[in-house]
Amino acid sequence: MTDDFEGFKCVGGFSSPPCLAGEVAPDYFDPLAVDPQQARDVARWRVAERKRLLNERKAMRSQNKQYVAEALTTHLTELLAEQRSTATDKIVSLFWPIKGEPDLRLLMHDLHGQGWQIALPVVVRKAGPLVFREWCPTTRMTRGRWNIPVPSASEPELHPQIVIAPLVGWDAEGYRLGYGGGYFDRTLGATLPKPLSIGVGFSSAHVSTIFPQPHDIPLDAIITEAGREFERE
Ligand SMILES: Nc1nc2c(c(=O)[nH]1)N(C=O)[C@@H](CNc1ccc(C(=O)N[C@@H](CCC(=O)O)C(=O)O)cc1)CN2
């Protein structure tokens, strides 16, 4: 490599940050670049779609919700039994139900009884990755951000191999719509090795596409009361 930059518009050297790549090599194509207008349109669409899906979920009869939680428990029990043989640590994260999410607390108890360690997500930093804290049936819960019940700060931090994420919406390519904080994407994007990610929610929360953006990380599987709606090859 030569140090002669005469021919280049940018004379900063070859260690230019990626945003200058187009100046160093004019034909450079940035696959992660987004059209700002399009990004704004997608963000606006997501706000409206979340609202619609959350209202629909709110209106669901509690009998139906209970049926969904039971069916999800059956499907997840089966899936986790398949994972059991390969999982070395047997740590799975679930969630404490909020805003009409399926209540999988009985599953949390069952799995704990089967020897799984259960972790719950905690927002420790706004716009940061989630931290997971250990939960067991006797754990004292406190209120975290947005009043979400979380294991108290004295509980140990865990690194789950399997992350079960609640869905506000989902599409058939494994993309998830959540509450709009970007927390699961940030967490999955920052965790190595990447945990197995499973989205769970209502079959009726299917949308034809969530218009995935570069920050969206597709899940490995999507489970609803109808069974495995999506599974990565
Ligand atoms: N049960 C459960 N726990 C979870 C999640 C989840 O989806 N479900 N999370 C998954 O990521 C994290 C919390 N993420 C959340 C992100 C936003 C809002 C929320 O209510 N946002 C407000 C807007 C507030 C603001 O902008 O300041 C709202 O939607 O009205 C709630 C949870 C961690 N714990």
Ligand SMILES: Nc1ncnc2c1ncn2[C@@H]1O[C@H](COP(=O)(O)OP(=O)(O)OP(=O)(O)O)[C@@H](O)[C@H]1O
């Ligand atoms: N890895 C990331 N790095 C930086 N910003 C991110 C990342 N992931 C998501 N975001 C930002 O978070 C915001 C919300 O993202 P998105 O609409 O995908 O949230 P969500 O998946 O519905 O929310 P949640 O996971 O909290 O339930 C977006 O503005 C996005 O730019």
